[in-house]
Amino acid sequence: MSSEIKRIAVLTSGGDAPGMNAAIRAVVRSCAFHKLECIGVYRGLQGLVEGDFIELGPRSVKNLINRGGTFLKSARSADFRTKEGRQKAHNNLKKANIDALVVIGGDGTFTGANVFIDEFSFPIVGIPGTIDNDINGTDYSIGYDTALNTVVQAIDKIRDTANSHNRLFMIEVMGRDAGDIALNAGIGAGAEEILIPEEEMGREKLLKSLKRSKESGKTSTIVVVAEGDQIGKNIFGLANYIQENLSEYEVKVTVLGHVQRGGSPSCYDRVLASRLGVGAVDALIRGERGVMIGISHKKVVSVPFIEAIQGDNEIDIELIRVADITSV
Template sequence: MTKKIKKIAVFTSGGDSPGMNAAIRSVVRACAFMKLECVAIYRGYQGMIDGDFKPVNARSVNNIINKGGTVLKSARCEEFRTPEGRKKAHEQLVKAGIDAFVVIGGNGSFAGAQLFNEEFDFPVMGIPGTIDNDIIGTSYTIGFDTAINTVVEVIDKIRDTASSHNRLFFIEVMGRDVGHIALNAGVGAGAEEILIPEQNLGLERLLDSLKRSKKSGKSSSIVIVAEGDKTGKNVFELKEYVEEHLPIYDVRVSVLGHMQRGGNPTCFDRVLASRMGVKAVEALIEGKSNYMVGIRDTKLVLVPIKEAISAHTAIDEELIRVSDIMTI
């Protein structure tokens, strides 16, 4: 049986995402509300190893709910992948009297937490913070909603100039393994074609689609390309390929990059993060461990971390079909 939890640590790990601060705030305030001590760990697992801790209370997290990034900073940490690293981390936690931790991050961060839990029987709880929305067991991860809005707002701007000039734009968005950002932002922005890692559209079909689009009277086109798309060509190679085969188009490329990770979180992400933080603390108090907080429909659920990291979520076939229909 787990011993009574009196002091909880919270940290962010891996790539940052908008809404992480709202999740931190929620964990801290839930601890305060439930009369637990709370400790912030800086720079993720590296900070855990280094003992970079700071006691925090409800007022420590004032005015951060609407800020992008993470006030606790984040980092990837090679040392934590070694047994020695994890041992040091555990010693630091014990020394500081910490009984459990909440990790806000993605797949890699959860895998580390699970291993840590197994090795030291240390209570851990995960909150899914990543813009990729690729974690099994939750319909939404914190940051995804903000990221797709950032992408859509940029494409709205690009469309202004695209339609002023009869141009074709290839816009690369994040998504090395999964196309959720590309597909959602593509449908939201009214893109003419969306290239994702899960599907090999094929270059021929892209050309056909662009020709059809031109014939149907559209004066400009936007093609969204996820980083890891399956055509085997990056966005600059796509540009050259199309310019060679479809010289009627004036083709431009835009690589959105890291702006997709920043920005003030949307209301959806702030509310989701606020709810998940409370749930994580409550679950630890109830003696649960090794779960990720997820959301299914509008209800919070606990998902075994093992399940959460077992695979990426599949792309929504219905949404691909909607995308095809919308680009008629």
């Protein structure tokens, strides 16, 4: 064990994701197992700047593994983007005798952590927590599996009314510039079309596909749209375009929004969060810093922040082919 590491802080930053509480729990209990002290930081990177800390022990995190969101809260921090703000954060860490930090979040969180390491040479390890699953170097991020199941359940309910009224439902899901949620949920829910930013379909091609579906005997249609898809200015504008050019359908739009972030984490996310939380403390004990703890081919791995931030998490081409085949 590194003699320098005696007190580890943990925080959650960026958008919340189901399973973050399970990851915090794993970090806290892993610290207790190794006889290290653990400190919680409220409100993410902003909490570092303001010194909003709390002592955490094994009983502090009881009954958390099944709860969505993050009990440590999360917040964007304009202060941390400044040199002065980061200096305050470093001073607070030193004042509290904190030797290392575990950050749970996405690429923005890791970018800030990487800058902090460069400036102060402070040991930081990251855990990917985002429903978008857009972090390079890990097969899955915490919250993604739960969000997928939430989306599929919602689409299943929407299909019931689509079938009842001969409607075309366009359903927008989260994902920013990544289409993982849209593609996988679309396949899982049997969508007729899936629009993702990685594959530009084009409006005319979409119309032709929807006409073929109608001619094949389908009386209702589900189109899943990733929020980052650029086929139209927005999903409502695209819906109007379809309605104007495909009058035989009544087009309805559903934006699932932040419901995708909520809810009790799935078993997969609870286990993943637990593995990555333990892995983060293990990495700090080994003397690692500036790395994200991810999962690759079912193994826990360490990935440099710079690779996680700058790399491209490519869409699975095979899934696109599966979607095309199964939607005929």
